[in-house]
Amino acid sequence: MDKAVGLDLGGTFIKAGLVNKEGKIIKKTQIPTKGEEGKREVVLRQMEKAIEFCIEGIEKENLAGIGIGTPGVVDNDGIVYGAPNLPEWDNLPLKDIFEKKYEVGVRVENDVNSITWGEYIYGAGKGCKNMICITLGTGVGGGIVIDGKLLRGSVYSAVEIGHITIDYKGPKCNCGNYGCIERFVGRDYIVERAVKAIKNGEKTLIYDLVDGKLENITPKIISEAYLKGDKLAEKIWIDVGECLGAMLTSLVNVFNPERIIIGGGISQAGKILFDTIERVIKERAMKKLSENLKILPAGLGTDAGIISGAALIFGK
Ligand SMILES: [Zn+2]
Structure with missing residues (x-):
């Protein structure tokens, strides 16, 4: 029981690997999700292919289980409800399907919850008990670990950090609410800041x-323009960091985490983003609740999804 399969289901690719208890990948594969074919069965078949690559040659008694991170809302029974980029990915008993097929324990989590747990067990959250993990990309995702447990809602995985309101009179978000953080710091909205400024005649290296x-x-x-000294680029990253810092201040005041871990493509903006977030939290959060807080980049790298899948099995 010293090996587990970690599977990271993405809209474009499925990444899967066989992982040992220390969180080291023994072998891995990446195959297309084939969601564009529009059929649930096709995607499930692709997942099976990836799993079968991982378990080939492994005795069943050595396999501790299969951990799956999937887009969408996942309930406590491993049923998935609605994933925008996957066909018929709704009301789908993913855990049951794979437990029956492979006769091992299967755990299914929302993909960002899974990453949060992976960071907690093997990554930048290792050794702490209370942490918040956020991922910055097209959208803003997140997960929360409190007292060593992944925070879940009453029935469903509930931590939709991207849809925390930071401006209640702000622009409409695609979730239906107004002024969500994602509407300010999601990938396209960061780009939109630059486009708007250029259209208003601002001189910038970005152009x-x-x-x-x-x-x-x-x-x-x-980021490239910022590193070359561009003022607009600097202003954009400071503004994005201030938005995130304000939102995270609320979470610090509510949860008093020891660490905030930040990952995803946008986090590559690096020092200016992290420094700004830290400054804002220091300025705004309640002193006692933030005095021991550390803000860290995610630690698991490009195979985070695979390692996190295995963490769902090993890290209970
Ligand atoms: Zn929203």
């Missing part, structure tokens, strides 16, 4: 870096 093709602006380009 030169994309040869005037505004549709090619990415957060990475904005």
